[in-house]
Amino acid sequence: MRTRILLVCLLIGGWLTATADDLHPRHREALFYHLQGDSLEAGAHAMALQSRSEQTDPRLALLLAEIQIAYSMPKNAETTLMGVGADQVPHLASDLAWERLARLAYDHNQADLAVRALSRLSPEAPGTQQLLLHALLDLRAENPQSVLERVGEADLRGDSALGAYLGFNRALALHQVGKVQDAVRLWDEIATADARTEDSAEVADFAAFAAGIALLQAQDAGAAQQRFARVRTQSVVARRAILAAGWAAAEQGAHRRALGYWRLLARGTPRDGDVLQALLAVPVAELELGRVSSAQDAYQHAIEVLESEQNWLTALVDGLGSGRWTPSGERLIPMEEAEGAEHLIQTLMANPGLQAEVRRVQELDWIGHQLAAWTEQLEHHELMLRTRAAGFDVVIPRIAARLKQLDLDALQDRQTRLQSRLSTAQANRDHWALATAKERSWRRQVDDVRERLMRMTETEEAVVLQERVDRLAGVLDWQVHSAFPQRRWDATKGVREVETFAIRLEGQVQRLGQARSTAWAQVLDMTRRVQDLRVRISAQRRQLVAISEAQQQFLKAQVLAELKRRQNHTDSYLAQARFALARLHDRELNRVAGR
Amino acid sequence: MSSPFLTKVLRRMRRLAVGIGLVAAATAAADEPVALADEIESLKQELLALNRDLFLLEEDLLTPTDTQVLVFVSAEPTDWFQLDSVQLLIDNKEVANYLYTPRELDALARGGVHRIHRGNLDQGAHEVTAFFIGIGPEGRPMRRGATLKFEKALGPKYLELQMAADEPKRQADFWIEEW
Numbered sequence: 001m002r003t004r005i006l007l008v009c010l011l012i013g014g015w016l017t018a019t020a021d022d023l024h025p026r027h028r029e030a031l032f033y034h035l036q037g038d039s040l041e042a043g044a045h046a047m048a049l050q051s052r053s054e055q056t057d058p059r060l061a062l063l064l065a066e067i068q069i070a071y072s073m074p075k076n077a078e079t080t081l082m083g084v085g086a087d088q089v090p091h092l093a094s095d096l097a098w099e100r101l102a103r104l105a106y107d108h109n110q111a112d113l114a115v116r117a118l119s120r121l122s123p124e125a126p127g128t129q130q131l132l133l134h135a136l137l138d139l140r141a142e143n144p145q146s147v148l149e150r151v152g153e154a155d156l157r158g159d160s161a162l163g164a165y166l167g168f169n170r171a172l173a174l175h176q177v178g179k180v181q182d183a184v185r186l187w188d189e190i191a192t193a194d195a196r197t198e199d200s201a202e203v204a205d206f207a208a209f210a211a212g213i214a215l216l217q218a219q220d221a222g223a224a225q226q227r228f229a230r231v232r233t234q235s236v237v238a239r240r241a242i243l244a245a246g247w248a249a250a251e252q253g254a255h256r257r258a259l260g261y262w263r264l265l266a267r268g269t270p271r272d273g274d275v276l277q278a279l280l281a282v283p284v285a286e287l288e289l290g291r292v293s294s295a296q297d298a299y300q301h302a303i304e305v306l307e308s309e310q311n312w313l314t315a316l317v318d319g320l321g322s323g324r325w326t327p328s329g330e331r332l333i334p335m336e337e338a339e340g341a342e343h344l345i346q347t348l349m350a351n352p353g354l355q356a357e358v359r360r361v362q363e364l365d366w367i368g369h370q371l372a373a374w375t376e377q378l379e380h381h382e383l384m385l386r387t388r389a390a391g392f393d394v395v396i397p398r399i400a401a402r403l404k405q406l407d408l409d410a411l412q413d414r415q416t417r418l419q420s421r422l423s424t425a426q427a428n429r430d431h432w433a434l435a436t437a438k439e440r441s442w443r444r445q446v447d448d449v450r451e452r453l454m455r456m457t458e459t460e461e462a463v464v465l466q467e468r469v470d471r472l473a474g475v476l477d478w479q480v481h482s483a484f485p486q487r488r489w490d491a492t493k494g495v496r497e498v499e500t501f502a503i504r505l506e507g508q509v510q511r512l513g514q515a516r517s518t519a520w521a522q523v524l525d526m527t528r529r530v531q532d533l534r535v536r537i538s539a540q541r542r543q544l545v546a547i548s549e550a551q552q553q554f555l556k557a558q559v560l561a562e563l564k565r566r567q568n569h570t571d572s573y574l575a576q577a578r579f580a581l582a583r584l585h586d587r588e589l590n591r592v593a594g595r
Numbered sequence: 596m597s598s599p600f601l602t603k604v605l606r607r608m609r610r611l612a613v614g615i616g617l618v619a620a621a622t623a624a625a626d627e628p629v630a631l632a633d634e635i636e637s638l639k640q641e642l643l644a645l646n647r648d649l650f651l652l653e654e655d656l657l658t659p660t661d662t663q664v665l666v667f668v669s670a671e672p673t674d675w676f677q678l679d680s681v682q683l684l685i686d687n688k689e690v691a692n693y694l695y696t697p698r699e700l701d702a703l704a705r706g707g708v709h710r711i712h713r714g715n716l717d718q719g720a721h722e723v724t725a726f727f728i729g730i731g732p733e734g735r736p737m738r739r740g741a742t743l744k745f746e747k748a749l750g751p752k753y754l755e756l757q758m759a760a761d762e763p764k765r766q767a768d769f770w771i772e773e774w
Contacts, residue, residue, distance in 0.1 A: 024753075024774065025665070025667040025669070025708045025710075025753055025755050025774060026665075026753075028667075028669065028706060028707055028708040029667065029707070029708055029709070029710050031702075031705075031706055031707045031708075032699075032702045032703070032707025032708055032709055033702075033707075034707075035701070035702035035705050035706075035707050036698050036699065036702050036707075040642065040643065040646055041646070043643040043646070043647075044643055044646035044647040044649075044650050045647075045650065047643060047644065047647040048647045048650050048651055051647065051651070071639055071643075072635075072636070072639070073636050073639050073640060074636070075633070075636055076636065076640055360635060363635075363639075364635070367638070367639075367642060370642070371642075374645070374646075374649060377649065377653075378649075381652065381653070381656060384656065385656070526652065526655065526656055529648070529652050530652065533645065533648060533649060533652065536641070536645055537645065540638065540641060540642065540645065543634075543638060544638065547631070547634050547635060547638060550631050550634075551631060551635070554631060
């Protein structure tokens with residue numbers, strides 16, 4: 001089941017990853033936390049992004065739903081998924097939403113909702129997953145015929161783990177309608193297929209085990225044993241397969257082999273149901289081998305183990321019942337007080353229901369720590385806001401004074417004058433308007449010399465000088481004229497830069513003015529938000545105390561129920577072992593008396 | 596052989612085999628204390644909303660949108676570079692140096708991005724430099740850099756330091772993208 005859920009998560013995750021290139025980094029940041037199992041951070045990021053976005057992104061909503069599911073919030077996830085499915089979104093997104101909702105509903109025993117969600121899938125939706133969900137729902141409704149009508153052999157093609165699951169469920173349906181050989185053939189196909197992933201290998205183990213059981217029921221113990229031998233030692237059904245392999249061997253009269261399997265299993269912890277069964281199976285095999293004394297010893301050993309187990313369970317039940325021990329999230333039962341508590345935790349945690357409850361207690365503990373940490377964080381924020389407010393007291397008057405000194409109008413005037421001079425020079429092609437100071441000075445000197453020469457008597461020497469001065473004036477004119485385009489460009493650029501600077505300065509002045517007027521409003525707003533959060537956190541802490549207490553009580557009741565169930569089990573095994581041992585003694589006594 | 600144990604075992608195993616797909620879900624959902632579960636779910640919902648509001652408050656307080664700059668790291672897995680850490684410099688000043696855990700690297704490989712830096716920058720021209728430090732081909736230590744000049748205007752600025760495989764060149768490629 002866990003693997004199936006994982007598969008669907010991976011499918012959605014895969015889709016998110018496959019389309020990740022155009023996803024905003026903030027979106028993928030939420031995914032980053034989700035992929036690390038940090039649902040609180042992932043959820044907060046996804047919700048923050050949703051509150052900032054104007055448009056709803058179905059991918060973000062799907063991610064949020066996955067986060068909610070991972071954080072054990074099925075009702076919220078249901079609402080989120082329904083929202084995506086009902087929205088006008090691409091088929092791919094709505095199909096993923098409906099299918100995820102169907103699986104969620106199936107996992108929470110809401111068959112009607114699961115069927116409704118499946119009916120909303122588009123014709124383009126991938127078939128295998130739909131079929132698998134339908135098959136699971138039909139099997140739960142004890143309607144194997146419907147599975148067979150819905151899932152044909154052709155649907156089982158492909159090497160995916162999903163296909164294998166589907167095949168497994170079709171085989172279950174075949175078995176339920178009495179087509180044992182067909183069921184075994186299909187399970188065999190799955191068990192012997194090339195398992196490329198751990199998921200596929202796990203399905204293969206289950207298939208091999210199921211085929212073995214079916215064959216054992218059909219009195220074909222030899223074939224059954226071959227199937228049990230296919231189950232991997234690391235599989236979750238490995239111990240059961242060993243136990244069953246023993247029975248298959250015993251069915252064939254191979255009691256020595258059966259004994260080997262059961263002894264191997266009986267070495268395990270007695271808190272495991274399969275181990276307890278193996279403990280009682282060992283003397284049965286010993287009897288079959290005619291070793292009465294060994295059988296008696298084996299029964300005696302089983303009784304000792306079971307009695308010790310019973311005493312231990314009684315002590316735990318008494319301890320819990322009297323309130324001496326309280327199950328908590330971190331330690332189900334305080335280790336220092338309960339002997340063998342570690343084993344108890346291991347065995348109790350094998351029950352998925354209890355696992356979920358313990359996880360819930362742990363989550364509540366963690367929420368308590370988190371709320372305390374947030375309270376502290378808010379204190380820091382408050383301090384920061386107070387410091388900022390104190391800073392404003394100093395800075396704002398300074399800004400006001402500096403703003404007063406700035407004469408933006410004067411700057412504007414200067415820029416306008418420069419622009420006007422440039423335009424006039426351009427219109428009149430007045431090259432000298434853009435001449436350098438040095439050139440003007442030279443021009444003045446040349447004009448001065450020319451004037452002095454004009455006042456002189458016209459001699460041959462004066463004429464030569466006049467010509468030289470004219471040439472100088474010409475060179476100077478040419479120089480100013482040829483430099484004019486570049487100078488005009490530089491001047492235009494300069495004027496534009498001044499204009500840009502003036503605009504930017506004006507913007508800055510405006511923003512400063514605005515910041516000055518909004519600074520206090522922002523500080524006040526944030527202080528209000530901090531206070532609001534403080535109130536909410538306090539309310540949460542109060543609520544948490546009540547919920548934690550109720551959850552602890554519920555967990556305690558669950559643990560007690562589980563322990564009592566185990567007590568009953570152990571009692572029943574113990575009674576069987578004692579009865580069998582007594583019968584053996586009687587038999588021996590009768591035999592001796594008869595002799 | 597007709598052992599009562601066998602009959603019992605078979606019955607139990609048959610139930611297991613037939614109900615293999617159903618057992619876990621049925622157990623998980625059994626005896627669910629509905630009101631308590633609802634209360635816990637509602638508490639979690641409020642907790643998420645609280646964390647969101649705290650997150651938004653923190654951003655508004657520490658990095659207002661006008662000056663905000665966020666730098667993210669994304670890393671596609673490649674055979675030519677195994678990322679260990681990233682060093683980030685803005686305007687030649689180190690602002691982050693982050694060493695990744697295997698769990699974070701896995702999340703990056705599956706499409707997540709890590710926000711390596713959240714800070715404030717004035718409007719105008721800036722330069723960001725990132726060094727990707729890790730293990731290159733044949734287990735050699737490797738340090739590769741990428742630089743980007745960018746203009747910070749009003750509003751948040753998002754930068755993504757990216758690493759991906761350049762298949763034709765058989766090497767890892769590193770660059771910085773503006774969003």
